[in-house]
Amino acid sequence: MNSTNSNTIKVWDILIRVFHWSLVFLFFSAYITEDDWMGVHSYAGYSIGLLILFRLVWGFIGTRHARFSDFVKSPAQVKVYLKQMVGGNSKRYIGHNPAGGAMVIVLLTSLAFTVFSGTALYATEGLGPLSGTFFSTWSEDFLEEIHEFFANFTLFMVFAHVAGVLLSSLLHKENLIHSMITGLKRDDLS
């Protein structure tokens, strides 16, 4: 974590930022191509799978605020934070706040289930990297239900995620979206 001048601090490294905006692009690409563009849909899904693998590794060996140990808090701490947020008196964090940290885990987990069920579904049609494996024998209807459920659940959580980002930005008078582009945040805890 490097200070760039006395007022700003580098919070999100370049890999996190590329990871995030690639994920946004790929998620929406996969979502809108689900019916007619299976080629684009499946490659967007595999790419999301690779991004998740990268993020898991970076969560252990990455820069300070990218590490799970920096932002994964207990459910009790998340609850306290959410109460403070609703009351408009939540503490400002330089990295992810406790609710944001929980959201990262929910999004990554839900995305992982979406990618896995989609890849297994493809395998039942004799396509993709899992074709010819044990997963090809799973029920196509069941996998379709699971895949759709997790894709829609992820979309729902993305709306909640963006709402949380906007609310937190308002409460602390900072632009978190801009920070996810530049990597910089204000260097104080007020």
Ligand code: HEM
């Ligand atoms: C246009 C829509 C989106 C905006 C404006 C947005 C904005 C942001 C911002 C500002 C953060 C940092 C939050 C903080 O400061 O604590 C963040 C983090 C994150 N967002 Fe989004 N986001 C969007 C869409 C998505 C989508 C579609 C996904 C996944 C499907 C996603 C997944 C994540 C994840 C996993 C992180 C944690 C980053 C990390 O630590 O690796 N976001 N987002």
